[in-house]
Amino acid sequence: MSESVLSRQFALRPLLREDTPALLRLWNRACLFDPCSLDLLEQKIWGDPDADQQTSLAYGQGRLEGFVMALRRPNGVNYLKALMVDPEQRRSGLGTALLESARRALPQGPLRVCESAPDYVVPGVDVRYTPAICFLEKHGFKRVGECYNLLCDLNQNFLEEPRTGVRRALPSDFDTVMSFLEKHWKAWQYEVGKMFENDPISLHLGFEGDRLMGFSGYDGNTRGQGCFGPMGTDPEARGTGLGGVLLKRCLADLKAQGHPEAVIPWVGPYAFYSKQCGARIERVFWRYELV
């Protein structure tokens, strides 16, 4: 049976606010490695600034059997932010119908899986979702990379290393931080901007004189889950120990919030985190794209 015929078998409809409890049940049945709470669901589904009714589709009345959330970010890339089918409904073409319907409603352009920064759930497909990997490859998605979530045990002392010029951000630092990011990491402006809404501001800064040289933050992309990052230091400040100090200020904050562990998502430089705070690789994600 062709994919378009499969798509027509299912009466998909836009996700509604009142679906929230049913979506939470579906999510926790379908996505075993990403347990979700009502608060997280609110943030990720209803709080996403680019969410689009045409591409947030559900199947089922009362009890939801399937859900897809796809969207177009201002960077011109389409993302499949979430796709899930109830385990009892799998291999009946529903996943294909959800994917195809969302794709048809999206503007032209490449489609990446998860990694929908600045507001994302996971940075790729956790390799343990083997059915999803088979599903995506069947639909022509190509693997374009790999990344990791690290886990850091917070049951350790993050000694306040005295360092001149390192302090928590103040509301008046907002413009300086945004200009710094504009120059080095524009893609992080939204996430770091969100940190200014937290109380206390969940961002630490490192200055040399008046010049901002680095930052590290938490509770930006995902609040209340013990999530560190992002962080960055100016190329001129690398190798001076600034990054380690900034990192530990944030980890001390997350520990004080009561989290036993911190998640360091979407990493790259695991050697830095392993050395600084004993973080270990916890999850491996494959990144996929359909061109």
Ligand SMILES: CC(C)(COP(=O)(O)OP(=O)(O)OC[C@H]1O[C@@H](n2cnc3c(N)ncnc32)[C@H](O)[C@@H]1OP(=O)(O)O)[C@@H](O)C(=O)NCCC(=O)NCCS
């Ligand atoms: C990925 C997922 C949405 C697929 O939903 P689905 O309704 O089972 O998908 P379909 O029935 O349309 O499957 C289409 C094809 O994908 C492939 N596929 C799907 N599940 C598979 C599996 N367990 N093993 C091998 N291939 C599989 C097959 O080629 C299948 O065609 P076939 O059944 O004719 O062989 C579902 O497995 C799921 O919800 N997984 C958990 C959440 C998740 O991992 N989401 C993806 C992250 S974005």
